Amino acid sequence: MPETPTHPSTEPVLSPSKGSGSGGRALRIGVAGPVGTGKSSLIALLCRELGTELSLAVVTNDIYTDEDARFLRSAGVLDPERIRAVETGACPHTAIRDDVTQNLLAVEDLERDFAPVDVVLVESGGDNLTATFSPALVDAQFFVLDVAGGGDVARKGGPGIGRADALVVNKTDLAPYVGVDVEQMVADAEAAREGRTVLPLSRLDPASVARVRAWVLHTLEQFRSGEHVAQDPGPMAPHFHAETGETHSHAHDHEHAH
Template sequence: MLDRPVEANQPARGRRALRLGVAGPVGTGKSSLIALICAEFAGELSIAVITNDIYTDEDARFLRSAGVLAPERIRAVETGACPHTAIRDDVSQNLLAVEDLEHDFDPLDLVLVESGGDNLTATFSPALVDAQFFVLDVAGGGDVARKGGPGIARADMLIVNKTDLAPYVGVDVDQMVRDAEAARDGRPVLALSRSDPRSVAALRHWLSHTVDHFRSGSLHPQDPGPMAPHTHGDGTVHSH
């Protein structure tokens, strides 16, 4: 139970950090992407991170051990239930964690929130984040971008990750990107590998631009839309 009210997500006024959500299935490289962003923007942006795990703080420990950010700037929210609920239905735990970080490390430029790693359908509420990534990887199969869903179709940026693995898993990256673009109605798609400097430069460019956009007060959070109705382990059907 929360012991204090949460502040509603205010329109950008430049007085708080840009809040950027990172969603996508388990293992697609969300924590690694966050580590990459921290390393790339070290000395340039003041950053903090929130991870969401169901029962553990595994992702937070991974990021602390990566040594890309002071350990106290990385906090774990243990969602205790289906991870999508904490980024979509009742975001209060995460919002309090964001506000605590903004308070403790004032002024922060960027707070990254990693989702618990759900299926293809989880998205962040615009009440929690100003912008969001949805991360797929080539090892998940070349056809995954065609499967659609709100994150693939409408996240602010879709990342097709680990392109360095494409030759080993028989995936045509260009085709996967074309499929993703077709599903996204002009929204951006980035083919990324942490070992490909050109793709990392493109990531930097997008994020720098988005920080500027946020600071100017003209970034308005877009809602990718709710998850599709789905069945939980007890057989009940949920719509979010």
């Protein structure tokens, strides 16, 4: 795990007391995005940045392994007991959108075992551009892209890019090596998102790290005061499951196995 630079805090330290809007539970933040864009790294960075002032916990989702949880435990950014893995056994969106039971139980267990918890970070398994969290599971969500995926990705749209609470354009330090104009990519993302938050990020750029950190603290403040309302970025696009030959959209709300 490469080093994330630390920097002096410029944000007010929040009191751990719960406001009336939170219902006494933690703020639950989802982290979704395509494979390898830096979801685990973002969670490690947030644990490092906020772990001394907030009580944090993490739930990871992998299809067949607990690799992301093991990565985060080995990063040494959080008490390993506060990191739990959910093995979805199916495409990632199933457990974060269609039937969130496994994840909800993991979140509630952590909230109970380490009470009071301020923020639970839930990492989705890496997917394509379509998976987003159900608002039944998380209160707010990041969608993570990286510059290495190409400067045009932000224009391609989809529910996460368009409507997640915050879109992270990650690994901006790599832009010169992959021929991406970060400013243009961010402008494209802002246009696609109609004013919603876009956060360019590189773990090598302390100012960008500070903005992501500040966004989490601001969202927590809003959550506690009751001003934050969980948004649903919307259902994923129709897609195909090779193992079943089934094509479906996940737009429905009835239960089904696959």
